[in-house]
Amino acid sequence: xxxxxxxxxxxxxxxxxxxxxxxxxxxxxxxxxxxxxxxxxxxxxxxxxxxxxxxxxxxxxxxxxxxxxxxxx
Numbered sequence: 560x561x562x563x564x565x566x567x568x569x570x571x572x573x574x575x576x577x578x579x580x581x582x583x584x585x586x587x588x589x590x591x592x593x594x595x596x597x598x599x600x601x602x603x604x605x606x607x608x609x610x611x612x613x614x615x616x617x618x619x620x621x622x623x624x625x626x627x628x629x630x631x632x
Contacts, residue, residue: 560588563605
């Protein structure tokens with residue numbers, strides 16, 4: 560489920576479901592449809608949090624590799 564940052568305080572009920580109370584700066588998980596509904600009811604209330612891309616660790620050198628040395632000489 561996507562995460563959203565709350566931009567201002569909000570509380571509501573829709574179809575028997577309670578949304579909130581949300582406080583400013585809080586991060587909440589809602590479906591896209593629920594978030595669209597909240598933003599229609601209170602424009603600018605939610606901003607989607609950008610998904611963090613995982614950075615791959617830099618490849619470490621192979622410690623067993625002996626390079627171009629000739630071991631037999």
